[in-house]
Amino acid sequence: MSEAATGERRQRADKQRNRTHILEVAERFFAEQGITGSMDAIAKRAGIGPGTLYRHFPNREALLAALLQARDEELEARREAIRGEVTDSRAALAQWLRALGEWVTAFDGLPEPLRAALTGDTSPLALTCQSLITTTEEFLQAAQRDGGAKPWVRGRDLFLSTLATAWASGAVLADASSLDALDSLVRTGWETPEAGDA
C-alpha cells in the first residue's frame, strides 16, 4: 500500500508508456501542422486507436495543456536566466515579453485557445495562462518601480498584447517587418520615453 500516501492506485506501466508516446507524437505533429490538425490523425500516427487518445486527453485542449506544461519548464528556465543576468528591469521585461512571444509561436494557432482560456476559465489551459500573467506582472512591477514602464499598464494587458501580436504574426509570413512593427508599437505603449526622446 505504498500508493495509499498519494490516495491513488499506481497506474499501469503501459498506460504511462502510451501517455508519453502520445505527447511525443503530438508535439511533433502540432509543430508541423499547427494545432488544428485532426486528432484521429495523431492517434493514427502514434499507432493507437482514437479511444485511447481520448481516454488520456479528453479533448484537444487537454492534450495541448499537457504539452505546454512540459514546455513551461523551458520558459521558467528562461525566466530565471533573465532574472539572473539582466539587471535593468526595463530590459528584463522586454526580454521576458520576447521570450513569451516566441513560446507562444511554437505551434501555429496556439494564441487562439490561450485567449479562449482567458474567458472560459474552465479550460485546462487557464492555469498555464494565469502563471504566465503572474510572471509578466512581476517583471512589469519591477520595471514600474524603476520608472521603466508606465504605471497604469497592467500585466494582463501586456500578456494579451503578446498573444495578439503572435496571432497577427500568422499573417505576415511574407512580410516579417510587420511583426517588428507591431512589437515596437506595443513596446512604445508600455515603455516610458527615454531621456532625449522626441
Add this chain to the structure above:
Amino acid sequence: MSEAATGERRQRADKQRNRTHILEVAERFFAEQGITGSMDAIAKRAGIGPGTLYRHFPNREALLAALLQARDEELEARREAIRGEVTDSRAALAQWLRALGEWVTAFDGLPEPLRAALTGDTSPLALTCQSLITTTEEFLQAAQRDGGAKPWVRGRDLFLSTLATAWASGAVLADASSLDALDSLVRTGWETPEAGDA
C-alpha cells in the same frame, strides 16, 4: 440584347430574390451566433436547401465577403463624415481607427478570416481588406504630414493592430477595461507625444 452591354445575360428574378434573402438571414445569423455557426443552419433558417446556399456563395468566405461589401458602404459614409467634420488629422486618424475597430467587431470571430485574407490573397475578402488598408494609409499620411503620427508607422501595421485588438477583445467580456488598455497601448505607439507629455 440590352444585356449585351454588360456581357452577361440578365439573371432570373427568383435568383436575385433568393440572394438578397440569404444575405438578410445570414446577417442576422452571424450577428447573433458569430461567424462560425453552421452554414446548413443558415440555409434552413432561410428556408432553402444547402445546395442553393452554396450555389450563391461557394463557401463561408464568399458569403462573408458579400455581407461585408454591403456594410462597407456604411464604413465609407463614416469615412466621409470624418473627413468632412474632423479637421485635426491626428484626431481624424484616431476616429477612423475607432470606426474600423467597431466595424470589425460587428460579427464575433470576424478578425480571423480577415487576417487570413491578408496572407491567402486568393480570398474574396482580400479586396475589402486592401481598400480598408488604403483608407487607413490616407488618414495616416495626413496625420504624419501634420506631425501627429510617427513617420515610420505604416498603414498596414495599423490595420493589423486594429484587427489584433478586436481579436483580443473577444477575451475581455468581463473586463472591458482591457480593451481600452489595448487601444491606448496601440495609440501610444503611433501617436507623437503631445507637448508637455511625460
Add this chain to the structure above:
DNA sequence: AGACGATACGGAGATGGTCTCCGCATTGTC
C-alpha cells in the same frame, strides 16, 4: 507458474459539419 480481477486498448459507429450532384421545378421567351 497459473488464474483471476482490475484496468486499459481498439475501432466501429453516432453525431454533426461542409460541400456536391443531379433529377425536378420554375422562369422567361417565341
Add this chain to the structure above:
DNA sequence: GACAATGCGGAGACCATCTCCGTATCGTCT
C-alpha cells in the same frame, strides 16, 4: 401553351470529433 435554359432542393459523400463496449493486457495473489 410549349420549350429551352436556368435555378432549386435535398440525399448523400466525405471528414472530423468523441463514445461505447467487447477484448486484450497487466499486476497480484495463491
